[in-house]
Amino acid sequence: MTAPSFTSALTTRACEISFDNVGKTFPDSRGTRTVLEGVSFTVEPGEIISIIGSSGCGKSTLLRAAAGLSTATAGAVRIDGETVYGLDSRVAVGFQEPRLLPWRTVEKNVALGLPRGINKAEGRATVDSLLNLVGLAAYAHHRPREISGGMAQRASLARALARTPGILLLDEPFGALDALTRIKMQDLLLDVHAQDPTTVLLVTHDVEEALYLSDRVVVLGKPEDDAAATIQRIITVPGHRPRDRSDHQLVELRNELLAELGVEAH
Ligand SMILES: Nc1ncnc2c1ncn2[C@@H]1O[C@H](COP(=O)(O)OP(=O)(O)OP(=O)(O)O)[C@@H](O)[C@H]1O
DSSP, rough: OOOOOOOOOOOOOOOOOEEEEEEEEETTEEEEEEEEEEEEEEOOTOEEEEESTTTTTTTHHHHHHHTTSSSSSEEEEEETTTOOOOOOOTTEEOOOOOOOTSSSSHHHHHHTSTTTTOOOOHHHHHHHHHHHTTTTTGGOOOGGGGGOHHHHHHHHHEEEEEEEHHHHHEETTTTTTTTHHHHHHHHHHHHHHHSSEEEEEESSOOHHHHHHOSSSSEEEEEESTTTBBBEEEEEEOSSSOOOOOOOOHHHHHHHHHHHHHHHHHH
8 A cells, every 4th residue: 555645835854864983871870881882873864774683782772862862971973964962853753652642633743743933824734744644634633542553653653754854763663563553654654755755763673674664774782791782783785665575685684683683583
């Protein structure tokens, strides 16, 4: 199924985001603990990059630093060359939970993502077009409790897109959805990106999802158990989107990555 075309009143200008020797140290009961160290890579404008790695290795920590929700304790995150110091109007973030306001309708929740200062007519046109895009036009006046989890996640994606972000940061956005809904959401994200190719940085536990969606996959990991995590390798995914999920090259790469993450795949 192809999503209806998206005609926003606004246009996206995809940004570059770069990580320059990024590190993060947290205080803990024994003093401090360095979770991430020496992370350097650049996401080109319009590129989709996934970050994978075992649980607790620091994927969300890296994304939070990119979102300006926390600060890197070493190195810098830069958007189009400018260091990130806090929330940036060019960035939108989507999480595993839809985080919709329960007392607002779907339409009003999506409108929350609109950039400040946008005029009413433009805002309305953008929200209508996004609701169409994510297949929620008929549910515009419903409250979050009246729609399914998958629909709520689509509303959340629409809210992130309402900002026409130069960078879309997604932390396990489809992780809580059933397998079928997850596949539909992945294809929706690809449709949206094909129509308006913004820069996407996605954290996922799902190696298959990373390979299906991304231009490149960043593998985070720890060289030793008690060390900080850093980049193990960056893989350029073969082929072009939309990819064939059963492509033998992808299946082999998936098995190789799962083995690296400590899972034997058959
Ligand atoms: N605010 C914080 N204070 C102290 N430690 C933290 C804080 N946030 C994260 N950590 C620690 O940093 C490490 C990395 O956490 P993070 O959530 O980034 O990992 P992750 O790779 O996203 O994990 P998962 O895949 O399980 O979601 C964890 O050990 C976590 O306990």
